[in-house]
Amino acid sequence: MCLLQKCRDGMELNAHMKDDGQMKRLTGKVALITGGARGIGAATAKLFAEHGAHIIIADVLDELGATLANSIGGRYLHCDVAKEADVESAVQLALTWTGQLDIMFNNAGIAGPAGSITNLQMDQLKALLAINVNGVVHGIKHAARVMIAGGKGGSIICISSSAAIMGGLASHAYTLSKEAILGIARSAACELGMHGIRVNCVSPHGVPTEMLVSGYRRFLGKSDLRSEEVSQIVGEKGSLLRGRGASVEDVAQAVLFLASDNAGFVTAHNLVVDGGFTSGYSQMSFIYQDG
Known part of the structure; x- marks a missing residue:
């Protein structure tokens, strides 16, 4: 091999490496993230960008979303996922910007x-389903259209919840919506697999997003409750990994796996990120003690 070819190979390898020396897993991929302005969506956007992806953030939090998109060299679009035309416009932005869409994260x-x-109140339920369920359907529908047309497959990931696995973890309306997401993701995976499109879910538990922290503030009557305190509560009572609370980065890593080629044979799957909470009861540790 000539010296010039070695140099070219070295430059190409460097382009696929992160600053910490690890291989980038999404180099050249284009990802659309709904609800990407903060929380799990924002953490995922940052992680995807670190791994070489081009990011489009679609959200209704314009200032936060635009600032984040600019910081990672991405694009931002105001998008109310309850409106199908908004989601379609976000997907079209990916095509006009890069000519492709490889990853759709319905977050x-x-x-x-x-x-x-x-x-x-049924009108309140209707409003929630318009975002949590219809919004996901809009994302799957329009992402699938362009991925099929592109002929290179793709990865569609939907955010569900531990509330879809066991009762008593969230409100009736929220639980209903997250269970429905599991159903549509599995159904879509059955159709889209023939096009090389994988459809999966991620189901977090106890992640101290603004949504969960606000709920704990109301429940505990502590308006100044911080996310770190919520994570501590989850680590003590909502995880088999005693003392280890969840983080938005934990979920982002799970989404990264499903988005990448490392999960190339994974579809119709629900990846639960819950510290084992929905799989075992940790409050009877005395039964494991000898004598």
């Missing part, structure tokens, strides 16, 4: 109304 969602099922 946008709201908490919705709490309270008794006997007092559930």
Whole structure:
């Protein structure tokens, strides 16, 4: 091999390496993230960018979203996922900017109304489903169209929740919406697999996003409760990894795996990021003690 070819190979390898020396897993990929302005979406956008992806953030939080997009060399678009035309416009932005869409992360969602099922206001439920369920369907629909046309497959990832796995973790409306997301993702995976498009879900638990922290503030009556305190509570009572709370970065790493070629044979799967909470009960540790 000539010296020039070695230099070229070295430059190409460097382009696929992160600053910490690890291989980039999304080099040249184009990713659209709804609800990407903060929380899990923002953490995922940053991680994707570190791994070489071109990022489009679609959100209704314009200032936060635009600032983040600029900081990672991406693009921002105001997008209300309840409106199909907004989601379609976000997908079209990917095509006009780069000519392709490889990854769709349907992350946008709201908490919705709490309270008794006997007092559930149907107009409030309708508003929640418009975002949490219809918004995901819009994302799958329009991402799939361009991925099929592109002929190179793709990865569609939807955010669900531990609330879709067991009852009593969230409001009735939120639980309903997150269970529905599991269903549409699995159904879409059955159709889109023939086009090389993988459809998966990530189900977090106890992640101290603004949504969860606000809920804990109301429940505990502590308006000054910080995200770190919520993470500590989860680590003590909502995880088998005692003392280890969840973080938005934990979820972002799971999304990165499903988006990358490392998960090339993974589809119709629900990757649960819960510290084992939905798989085991950790409050009877005395049964493991000898004598």
